[in-house]
Amino acid sequence: MAHRALSVIGEVMAIAAGLSLMTTGAGMAGGGLGLSATGGGAVAGVPAVAGGAAVGGGVVAWAGINGLGSDIGQALNEANEASSSGSSSTIGENGAQFPSVTKWNRGQYRIDVENPNPGHRPGQIHVQDQANKAEKYQYNFDTKKFDGMPRSPEKKLYKMDGFKQGIQKALKALGES
Structure with missing residues (x-):
């Protein structure tokens, strides 16, 4: 390239x-x-x-x-x-079609995943701040972090029980694990 x-x-x-x-x-x-x-x-x-x-x-x-x-x-x-040849890199192309589903929920945060049109529209994972509905952080599949999330809540979330497993469940739902 x-x-x-x-x-x-x-x-x-x-x-x-x-x-x-x-x-x-x-x-x-x-x-x-x-x-x-x-x-x-x-x-x-x-x-x-x-x-x-x-x-x-x-x-x-x-x-x-x-x-x-x-x-x-x-x-x-x-x-x-x-x-x-079918070797596309659309996120979620190997997963089932589904609307937004919550895979982890603790306190004011939750992890949602959606795959509305596999193979045509990329699936996505995001963290929703339920205390502030406007705050939604998209998962970056390359960096394996949530884009735009401030460092303080990021550190807090990764220490919370089940957060990493919630990400893995979301990836599995998209057929990406």
């Missing part, structure tokens, strides 16, 4: 360089016409070099555009192959 990103950056830079060479080449061609008007004997030399820079710039720009197009095409093919 990092290789493809660097490749795309390089191709974009090639496009910019090619366009710059084309612009410079056009300026050189104009300069060549000015020199040839003076009879300086550069009628064939300067416009030929300028034309070479303009054409060469077009070749560099085209190589960048062509490479960028092939990288985009390759990425689309890989995504298509992954989806057709």
Whole structure:
């Protein structure tokens, strides 16, 4: 993935360089016409070099555009192959369909899990602060923490009896354990 990103950056830079060479080449061609008007004997030399820079710039720009197009095409093919082979990474795609269900409830906090459309819409786990209904912290499946939760309640919850097991029950319901 990092290789493809660097490749795309390089191709974009090639496009910019090619366009710059084309612009410079056009300026050189104009300069060549000015020199040839003076009879300086550069009628064939300067416009030929300028034309070479303009054409060469077009070749560099085209190589960048062509490479960028092939990288985009390759990425689309890989995504298509992954989806057709069934190897998607949608959270909850292997779980049952169900509305929001509470898997753990102690004091003012509870863990809810839902999987409304497996394989099409990611399932989710969140901690609800029942004392403040507006406070809802979504579980981040990568970091294995609840996004936006202040450190103090987080420490308190992870020490509470059954909290970690509540997360495991929610993961199992989504088919993610």
